[in-house]
Amino acid sequence: MKILARLILGLVIFDAAVTAPTPESINYDSESYDATLEDLDDFYNYENIPINQAKIERGTVMPSGNRELLRLGPEMGEIQEEEDDEESTPRMIDGSFPQEPEFTGVLGPHTNEDFPTCLLCTCISTTVYCDDHELDSIPPLPKNTAYFYSRFNRIQKIDRNDFASLNNLKRIDLTSNLISEIDEDAFRKLPQLRELVLRDNHIRQLPELPTTLTFIDISNNRLGRKGIKQEAFKDMYELHHLYLTDNNLDHIPLPLPENLRALHLQNNNILEMHEDTFCNTKNVTYIRKALEDIRLDGNPINLSKTPQAYICLPRLPIGSLI
Template sequence: MKAFLFTCMLVPWLMVLAASTQRFSGESQLIPGSLSSKELSRYFTDYLKSRRVRKALPPGDEPDDSPIPEGPDASDLPTCLLCVCLTGSVYCEEVSPDMTAVPTLPKETAYLYARFNKIKKISSKDFAEIVTLKRIDLTGNLISEIEDGAFSKLTMLEELSLADNRLVKLPMLPAKLKSFNVNHNLLKTKGVKANIFKKMTKLVNLFMADNQLQAVPYIPDSVRILHIQNNNITVVNKDTFCGSNDTYYLRMSLSEVRMDGNPVVLSKYPDSFVCMKVLPVGRYR
């Protein structure tokens, strides 16, 4: 008898509990943010795939659904929405929509990687307030102009890469640079001041290959690796590496010099390399 009464009391309660549970379960699907991490991951993966498919289709072959409005220009979006911002580092590589200017950087940025974009110009304001920068890599852009003073306040900058751009001349560079890469540009001798590197006493790596230089600029004693191959250099003077007025001068730090791919025949200028512990790589006959 007791068991029968207990069952009669328990069944209605269980039915109410089940109904409440079902109601809560049904409503939870409508609550924003209720998706599991796996469901969110699948949602964003599908979204990105659809964006890639639309971008890859040629004009006229878009899917027959509602039109997609044009996305905002990169300059209209916050930097850390377009790029990956970590503590002290900003990564803006192959940004879509196209990045055509240096982005506004968070203060205290030390490392900027903005490679393979469509940046066309570096203005004097781009880095004026980011004096903490130690490395800037702008490889693979469309940079053809750098305003005077663009790097003047970067007293901590040690590495600068402007490779694979469209530069015809160089601006003044920070004195504490240790590595400078300007390979694959359009530089001519008139666009590179003869003593542009003279005060850069900490410069170790200097890369100026694949340009249109007719002469070797002044090379600081601190330089260890010099790449100046594939230019239009026709003459090497005694002052280029050794200094004509000091017969006892030795350039011991310079351990690698590439001059291959230039018209100059290096064997015609034997006195130009007597101070060096290695001969330049290049044409000797």
């Protein structure tokens, strides 16, 4: 009986297996790959895939950062984005974030109009050019300024603080302005100043100057009789060139530094000269080798009246001998 039952059960299973439909195989054309979407839909039956499983499968193809956003939801996703941005920003060695550059340091200090000096003028290394900008005052200069040019402007006054704390300043050129007043302390506290050019202005009184100067040009001003203090150039041991033309001077400013090479006094009102103006009358062997260029032409002085005044010089002054 058991054998008969097993035989019948086996026949039923065999019949079911024979009558079950077999899936058709899909043939791909190796050159065109022209399988249709219907064939693929029959082969990959998505209807039987659970919905939650399909979401996870799509999430795996996203970048790792966005995958976390998908899992955390919109609120947590915003936090994750901020963290990613922070991590992508480069840090300094100490862990801090780099600061934005300060344009005041690159473009110099701000003027009274809150405009950087190096945008108004031209700054090249330690040199500042402010020529022909219709300036009526000296702009604030960078601390490292060594050479300052502000020619052909309308500057009328030099204040005591215009060059304050500029310890590297070596040359100032203010040619062709309208300067008529200079504060007594405008230049005196500049330890490195070598060259001062103030020609073509309206200066009536020369302030105290630093003894470090090697070149002075104050030509074409209005110094007159009292515009230069007594012994103004006495301690300037390194002064080589002194230009005082066209100033209505009536005398040669004495004493002159020993190392002076050029003295230009043409077109003034100098009437006389002493025998010890250039030479030492007490020492007949004294020779002043450095002073080779003396200009006195354009003055009412007669050089032939004081021949002993030039005996120590390598060359005679230029001027009238009649």
